[in-house]
Amino acid sequence: NSHFQGKSFLKEIDYTKAELETLIDLAAHLKSLKQQNIPHQYLAGKNIALLFEKTSTRTRSAFTVAANDLGAHPEFLGHNDIQFGKKESLQDTAKVLGSMYDGIEYRGFSQKIVEELASTSGVPVWNGLTDEWHPTQMLADFLTIKEHFGHLSGITLAYLGDGRNNVAHSLLVTGAILGVNVHIVAPKSLQPTDDVQHLAKQKAAVSGSKITITDDVDLGVSGADVLYTDVWASMGEEDQFAQRIELLLPYQINHELVVKTHNDQVIVLHDLPAFHDVQTTMAQDIYDKYGLTEMEITDDVFNAPYAHQFQQAENRLHTIKAVLAATLGNLYLPNPN
Ligand code: CP
Ligand code: NVA
Numbered sequence: 001n002s003h004f005q006g007k008s009f010l011k012e013i014d015y016t017k018a019e020l021e022t023l024i025d026l027a028a029h030l031k032s033l034k035q036q037n038i039p040h041q042y043l044a045g046k047n048i049a050l051l052f053e054k055t056s057t058r059t060r061s062a063f064t065v066a067a068n069d070l071g072a073h074p075e076f077l078g079h080n081d082i083q084f085g086k087k088e089s090l091q092d093t094a095k096v097l098g099s100m101y102d103g104i105e106y107r108g109f110s111q112k113i114v115e116e117l118a119s120t121s122g123v124p125v126w127n128g129l130t131d132e133w134h135p136t137q138m139l140a141d142f143l144t145i146k147e148h149f150g151h152l153s154g155i156t157l158a159y160l161g162d163g164r165n166n167v168a169h170s171l172l173v174t175g176a177i178l179g180v181n182v183h184i185v186a187p188k189s190l191q192p193t194d195d196v197q198h199l200a201k202q203k204a205a206v207s208g209s210k211i212t213i214t215d216d217v218d219l220g221v222s223g224a225d226v227l228y229t230d231v232w233a234s235m236g237e238e239d240q241f242a243q244r245i246e247l248l249l250p251y252q253i254n255h256e257l258v259v260k261t262h263n264d265q266v267i268v269l270h271d272l273p274a275f276h277d278v279q280t281t282m283a284q285d286i287y288d289k290y291g292l293t294e295m296e297i298t299d300d301v302f303n304a305p306y307a308h309q310f311q312q313a314e315n316r317l318h319t320i321k322a323v324l325a326a327t328l329g330n331l332y333l334p335n336p337n
Pocket of ligand 2: 129165166167191230231234235271272273
């Protein structure tokens with residue numbers, strides 16, 4: 001039996017370095033098959049449920065297109081479409097979905113829910129983002145870095161901004177597993193939780209990765225190969241914007257900050273959506289209230305040739321496809337450990 005078959009993908013620490021590398025390399029392979037129009041229907045005849053309690057562009061599209069490319073049928077179940085959360089319990093929903101679908105994607109607030117879906121449904125469950133972790137994002141991010149630099153070990157990634165959210169926590173722990181040096185550059189009140197720092201240090205001791213948590217921007221970005229940022233208030237905490245703006249403006253990725261890396265090969269990543277101009281209703285609202293047109297990243301950096309966020313976004317498709325193919329597909333993958 002294939003090593004990954006039947007497994008869920010709930011959080012990065014459930015996977016070893018070798019397993020994560022296998023998924024990243026499988027994604028690169030599936031990307032090249034798609035580019036050459038070579039069919040790869042490893043999930044023919046399967047049905048997968050896509051549960052979304054929060055909105056999504058990339059994750060929903062990536063699961064949908066990946067499922068179709070693999071020959072499976074994806075069914076979108078938004079939070080207004082199904083009984084779960086209003087008329088029906090998590091357990092009952094999980095049992096019903098598990099009896100019909102071959103796998104379930106879940107995006108929502110609580111990590112507990114995605115873990116319970118996995119233990120109750122009896123089918124593989126994939127975490128499409130919770131308040132705690134964003135594991136499928138990590139595969140796309142580290143694939144993008146590997147495509148650009150040719151390798152992962154020894155790369156230094158500096159993440160700036162809200163260092164306590166799902167993306168920051170996932171980057172810290174995943175980088176530590178993979179042997180990537182991670183700097184979280186954030187004000188003290190928005191630095192990773194003690195639990196996550198502890199986990200990352202344990203993983204870094206094994207991989208040789210160097211972890212730095214600092215509120216000092218100059219120190220934090222010096223020598224970085226990758227600059228990474230995310231929104232200053234995540235889904236569900238938009239009421240925090242007012243206080244975050246003042247706190248996080250020194251951590252904005254702008255031209256001056258890029259120069260502070262002293263690295264002319266540096267690249268910039270962002271998981272998206274990004275707040276870099278006034279072209280959205282939420283941005284217009286912020287502009288009207290605070291006079292700001294840019295938050296975590298300036299428009300000039302967002303549009304610079306060294307910014308690779310759209311390659312990163314496309315890679316969500318190939319990496320999510322790798323997770324589906326490995327855990328549910330008719331494809332043999334040996335134990336990489
Ligand atoms: N990066 C990401 O998860 O994007 P969506 O919220 O659009 O899925
Ligand atoms: N930290 C962000 C990531 C969005 C993909 C959020 O949770 O809203």
